[in-house]
């Protein structure tokens with residue numbers, strides 16, 4: 001990701017690290033791993049495979065039985081643990097906030113600890129509150145007066161307060177409902193794009209791992225590293241049967257997230273504005289005054305010449321925006337009542353629609369060669385395609401003239 005700031009510190013190296021608990025449990029077994037700086041590495045694997053133990057060895061909440069851990073080449077035991085932890089933010093499930101401190105008080109904890117003035121610490125806390133997407137007035141509340149998702153955002157803000165190069169996150173979003181969870185994941189992606197920290201994230205959810213991780217470390221029970229690679233590498237070429245089973249039966253579908261849909265042909269689509277009279281037949285795409293899609297209307301079930309009202313609309317499915325993947329394109333096509341997926345530009349205006357056949361072709365292409373580009377260079381030149389495009393363009397012209 002080119003927009004990320006570079007020159008970061010925070011490469012974390014595990015050298016043959018093992019952890020055996022006093023009761024004999026071997027939680028981590030000979031883990032060797034280089035976690036790159038400025039990127040998100042997700043430790044993912046089934047319950048009990050040693051993810052949390054591995055994470056907590058980085059900030060010395062747990063000491064290895066064997067091996068060593070280095071940060072930027074320096075053994076983490078070469079300085080006192082409290083000093084080490086100043087450079088490492090830590091976020092856990094249920095946020096772990098101090099219940100008797102306000103939100104701002106919670107976020108300002110570490111800045112105050114490292115000697116920042118009260119005033120500067122409060123200013124920093126307010127800035128972070130905004131950064132994690134929370135309204136300033138929430139600063140005065142106590143954690144119990146916040147939703148689970150809001151508490152988790154405060155947890156992230158608190159971990160970022162001392163601007164540590166490293167952020168450790170242990171199942172931070174697993175206690176919230178799926179909608180909030182998606183919002184928090186999106187927020188983390190946005191924040192990470194701005195901040196470029198070395199993030200080590202623990203989850204047992206492969207979907208979350210694929211969404212958030214630049215690298216995945218797949219761990220197997222017994223504390224063994226089964227595979228380390230980018231999400232695309234892991235989904236496309238699982239190292240062994242365990243990884244193949246863990247990444248799951250949907251992995252072919254998930255792998256489409258890494259194939260760009262930018263080369264997919266976008267066909268002109270006639271549109272009709274909300275509130276304007278309807279003409280034509282079949283499914284018609286309804287837009288608002290800014291040309292953003294609002295839904296579909298079936299002209300065969302609508303009195304001709306009558307204006308299209310909000311209540312006539314069948315809401316469209318997901319949209320494909322620039323930079324989207326073949327997975328998004330496929331979902332856009334499958335979730336649209338017309339079967340045609342809507343593509344929008346960066347401003348959210350309708351660009352046209354995707355044909356399911358094209359999207360399936362791209363999916364097949366991505367699965368077999370990993371690239372869709374060549375296919376569509378070829379395909380866009382075929383005579384039928386050209387004829388279809390022209391006809392659709394004429395249809396679009398006619399409709400927009402009639403419709404206004």
Ligand SMILES: Nc1ncnc2c1ncn2[C@@H]1O[C@H](COP(=O)(O)OP(=O)(O)OP(=O)(O)O)[C@@H](O)[C@H]1O
Pocket residue numbers: 021022023025026027045046047048049050051052053054204
């Ligand atoms: N303090 C402890 N004493 C003994 N065994 C422990 C201790 N902490 C963890 N374990 C064991 O070590 C193994 C790894 O635990 P760990 O919490 O690191 O796994 P995990 O992958 O994070 O699991 P989960 O996804 O369920 O949180 C498990 O078998 C666990 O029971």
